[in-house]
Amino acid sequence: MPEPEVELLAAALRQDSTDLNLYANVLTAKLADSLPAGAVRVGRRRSFAERVAGRAGSVAELDVVLGEQRLLLRMDHGRVTGEICHEVRGIVLSRRRVKLDEWIDALARALADAAASSARAREAVERFLA
DSSP states (O other): OOHHHHHHHHHHHHTTTTSHHHHHHHHHHHHHHHSOTTSEEEEEEOOHHHHHHTOOOEEEEEEEEETTEEEEEEEETTEEEEEEEEEETTEEEEEEEEOHHHHHHHHHHHHHHHHHHOHHHHHHHHHHHO
16 A cells, blocks of 8 residues: 555544544444454443443453554553554564554554455555545
8 A cells, every 4th residue: 555545544543532532432443343353352441330321331452453463552541552563373472562653553554554465454444544
């Protein structure tokens, strides 16, 4: 995917990132709807009130696996921690902590790389850009 399109994808992924709860919920929904089953895992934190009301709760962790790259995003009381892991057959070969902007850039690049080799991933990227 050409570099300008990767930048557009990263910009689309950054939308609404100022409100972390909203951002995590929207990003989680978009990724889960767009990527193959098992590529996105979501960990949620539910308060007692959310459990009683039957609500899903807020996103506490987002885990995206694209090829040999695993991108983890953890939200804890307004703080965000990102991790980019290189993983082969379930074994993590490298792991590094990153800020949200770098995590978003890595996710955009991983989506773009997947789009170059998969029609389904290409459709997911097109949905983000629309």
